Amino acid sequence: MRVIWYAVLVMLYAPLAVVVLYSFNSVNSSAEFVDVSLRWYRALFADDSILSAAWNSAVLALVSSVIATAVGTAMGYGLYAHRDRRLGWLIALIYLPIIMPDIVYGIAQLSFFSRLASATGAFDLGLGTMIIAHVSFQAPFVALLVYSRLVGLDPRLFDACSDLYAGAWQRARFFILPTLQPAIVAGFFLALTLSIDDFVISYFTSGPESVTLPIFIWSAIKRGVSPEINAIATLMIGTVFAAAAITLAFQYVRARRIAS
Amino acid sequence: MSQSRSPAATEAGRDNAPRADTAISLRGLHQAFGPDAVALDGVDLDIPAGSFFTLLGPSGCGKTSLLRVIAGLDSPDAGTLSIGGRDVTRTAAHKRNVNTVFQSYALFGHLDVAANIGFGLRMQGHDRATIKKRVAETAAFIQIDNLLGRRIDQLSGGQRQRVALARALVNEPDVLLLDEPLSALDAGLRATLQLELLRIQRRLGMTFVFVTHDQDEAMVMSDTVAVLNQGRIEQVGAPAALYERPANPFVARFMGHSNLFAIRAQDAEGLTADFGRLAGDFRPGSHVLLRPEVMHIRPADAPAAGGQGPNVIRAQVRERLYRGSRMEYTVAAGETTLVAVDDNRGQGMYDIGAEVALAVEQSGVVTLDG
């Protein structure tokens, strides 16, 4: 069992480690490692198109996650507050983006937005359509996260608020929002990872001016893997690992607070 | 709503002062959650001010629904509810000066103990200093002043119970509602808190409406008990009245009686059943109840057994339960099974199969109305 665990760890991290390793290779080869060099990083920071792709990636991830968190939180709370009604249609609507194959998702929006653009002049493919597309698959995940947090609560807590003189707005401000805060934060970070992980939907809803890092890498691969790509990928991996370390630190700090 | 009685002041000043201004009056309350789920089926009830009033009944009888209607958390389909003489049937929960101690306590996990207790005052818009002062007074009164800085997940069950109580009492409600507040606690702690709740109610002179399914708990604590069944009130009265003179078989069984018989026929002197004769005046169609603790169990051949006269039942021991202070026998008399209780005075026990005679005191023969 332990052997399998370590083998899986090797399998999980070997591809990432190789990317990081070859990003420091002084020659353009994935077969042999010649010497340590920062050559590809220098090339990367000199390339305006890469920097603008990084900027687009960051804007896309942050803006879509903020919108999705707001929209999804409201939807999750609405689903909970009215769970006695027949809300099958709403649940189907929430699950639809989750189960839809992302390739279908991407081309549906591509064909829809391009038709809309030729009909109205708005909705040209670009960062705007990408943000719209991302929100539409992020928000359901946030809604489900918020909903599951609410379902786990004692329903009497809502009664206790009314019993203790809180009106609807006071209840939202002094009970619901503070109680949901961890779920909302988790939802935001989930939306962020979903956005960062996505390639297909971004690819089909992007325009010429809105290349993101994964799209840049994709088209570079289509031209043949270059170590410059490894350098970009290494920076992205580094960002993710930093986020993971922060997550872990938070978990352990919270665990210790509860233990004390 | 603006009385400035803090619990502490009440304790010092006017112990036991009944408050004539707060009585709950329910008229014709109906509530249904669908055609097959009638929670309240025409409830009329007057809850005396300053009393410890208990709603007793099996689960699903409507007692919690009734409590929620009084709190304003649910609204009735029909009927009126007034608190302190004011009709509050359509008043929202957060505008009623009524507070609840929930069965699950429903303490806010994102707030510490002090903030939980002060929540209601904060929602009413009191200033920080007032909130702090009143939280401290109430915490001292409930003896949880050492817990004020704790988080909820650091509290034991009994501590949570006290915090929930303090959170309700600090608002000085006209009525305190308690929804099975002790049911999650183990037996020892439960007994302690029963006495403590009673002590608090007596000191504050506040109207407590207490919900429970446990008839022992209801009897120990209450001034008045209302027994509910299927959304209707079966009987209202003092604990002794309910136990000694239950109005109908349901109340009798719920108060723990098992020697209960329907009366089909009677003659001039009394009643003949297959287990023997009982003296008294019985109406056909009603029920008769034999209180087990007034049936004296004797060996069948003992001289004091009373021969074949009325109110002596010949029986055979089928089961016996040793309960420490007393023995409980299940005996068969003809086709009928009876339960008799014998105080444990070290006299030894009857064996299973032993022939015995039960002498029934006339005071223990109760005729029910229904």
Next chain:
Amino acid sequence: MAKARARTGGWSAIWHLLGLVAPGVIWIVVFLVAPAAYLMTIAFMTNGSYGLPEMPLTLAAFKQLAGYGFLGWSPANLYVVGRTLAQTVLATAAVILIAYPVAFYISRAPARLRPLMLLLVVVPSWTNQVIRAIGWMNILAPGTPMADLAAALGFISPHLGLYPSQFAVALGLVYNFLPFMVLPLYAVFERLDTAQIDAARDLGAGTWDAFRHGVLPQTLPGLAAGTVLVAIPAFGMYVIPELLGGGKNLMLGSLVARQFAAASNWPFGAAAALIMIVATLVGLMVLRRLGRRLGGDSGVML
């Protein structure tokens, strides 16, 4: 005891509901349901000049999908569908075989370490899927130790890499979806009632029987949930077969995508996408029904 607050107020409650869910509902309807509906109509339109859809309505796209072209019937498209199904089944089975012991191992580790171990499993999936594919391209490329080893063992001819190949696609799929199986399985293992294993042992079961009767039934809900999370997206996978499979190992996702890029035949691509949606929904329904029959609870089940 208290019945659920079954009564649902009047208009103000409905406005409350709509106010909360309207932004999300409108967003999803306008930007997802409407595009999907539009895509479906495209599938029934004629392929016009520049690959863009035109009237009149026709079933030509579906005929083409079934293999009828200018040159008569060819099974190529059916091969793609078959290959996609096979890859999905294979990858899902492999993921289960690996994830099962891993999830069990994590659930038996000291409680203090479990969050760290779960995080270790999940973190690679936080990176972009294109980057994960690059990692495997680096490892499997010609001249790398892995490729040399495979050549030395005679699996591939020398100087060829391990990618592009079916094998690389399968590996990429397993790598990509492993966390989605480990998490639900971990959830069921964590709540495993070990008394059932003891009971099976007590009744004379050997290791295998104890597992089969004491452990496996309890983990089936997690297994069903994991299968949904793995098989459904694996079936629609685009990036991995495209990068690791090369042109000869096309999966359905690539076939769809190509009609909207290079080959430009929107109706044909839309028809293939429609087939994909139908297959996904059917697969989901089958898995859900299985999951429910296996006693899956809604907590784990999607």
